[in-house]
Amino acid sequence: MKKVYSVEEYIEVNNHFANELSVLRDIIISTELEETVKWSAPVYALNGKNVVGLGAFKNHFGIWFFNGVFLKDEKNLLVNAQEGKTKALRQMRFESMNDIDQAAVLAYVKEAIENQKLGKEVKAERKGKSVTIPSELKTLFKNQPDVHDSFKALTPGKQREYCEHIESAKREATKQSRLEKIIPMILQGVGLHDKYKNC
Incomplete structure (x- = not known):
C-alpha cells in the first residue's frame, strides 16, 4: 500500500470501503479525539496518546482500540487480531455498512477515551537481563x-x-x-x- 499523508487519502486508497470508513470517521471525530495519520493510517489520539485507529483490508474494515483489552465489550464486538501475541489491542471488524451499529461504536469510543483519561494502558514489558552479581x-x-x-x-x-x-x-x-x-x-x-x- 502506498504511503498516505491524510485521512482523505487513506479513504481514497481504500475506496471499496470509502462510505463505511467515512461513517466511522464521522463518529470518531464527533468526540474530543485528535485526528492524525500514523503508519499511513488514521489514528485518533487524546493528549498525544493513541486511543483508536481506522483500518481497511481486502474483505473487512474496522476500528482498532489501542487499549481495547480494558473495554467492557458488553456487546461482544471486539476481536484480538493475534491471539497470544497482542496484549492490549482489540479490533471491531465489519464487512459492510449494515454491520455498523453507530450507537455502539460511539459508546465504545467514548469508553476508550474515559479509559485513557484514567491512565489505563498496558505497559510494554522490558525484557532486560537480570543482574548477576559476581x-x-x-x-x-x-x-x-x-x-x-x-x-x-x-x-x-x-x-x-x-x-x-x-x-x-x-x-x-x-x-x-x-x-x-x-x-x-x-x-x-x-x-x-x-x-x-x-x-
Missing part, C-alpha cells in the same frame, strides 16, 4: 555496606556494566584492581561508561 562484588558489599547502598541506587543497566566489568577479568589480580577503581565511581552514583556517553 562473588567479588558480593564480598565487597558485605565489608562496605555504603558501597552496596550506592550500588542498589544505580539503574539496572549501570549495575550490569559493573558486574560484567568484574566478571570479564580473567585474573584475580585484575578483578581486585578493577574493584578498587570502581568503588569511588559507585559511591558517586556514576556508571562505568558515563564519561564516554556524552562525547
Whole structure:
C-alpha cells in the first residue's frame, strides 16, 4: 500500500470501503479525539496518546482500540487480531455498512477515551537481563555496606556494566584492581561508561 499523508487519502486508497470508513470517521471525530495519520493510517489520539485507529483490508474494515483489552465489550464486538501475541489491542471488524451499529461504536469510543483519561494502558514489558552479581562484588558489599547502598541506587543497566566489568577479568589480580577503581565511581552514583556517553 502506498504511503498516505491524510485521512482523505487513506479513504481514497481504500475506496471499496470509502462510505463505511467515512461513517466511522464521522463518529470518531464527533468526540474530543485528535485526528492524525500514523503508519499511513488514521489514528485518533487524546493528549498525544493513541486511543483508536481506522483500518481497511481486502474483505473487512474496522476500528482498532489501542487499549481495547480494558473495554467492557458488553456487546461482544471486539476481536484480538493475534491471539497470544497482542496484549492490549482489540479490533471491531465489519464487512459492510449494515454491520455498523453507530450507537455502539460511539459508546465504545467514548469508553476508550474515559479509559485513557484514567491512565489505563498496558505497559510494554522490558525484557532486560537480570543482574548477576559476581562473588567479588558480593564480598565487597558485605565489608562496605555504603558501597552496596550506592550500588542498589544505580539503574539496572549501570549495575550490569559493573558486574560484567568484574566478571570479564580473567585474573584475580585484575578483578581486585578493577574493584578498587570502581568503588569511588559507585559511591558517586556514576556508571562505568558515563564519561564516554556524552562525547
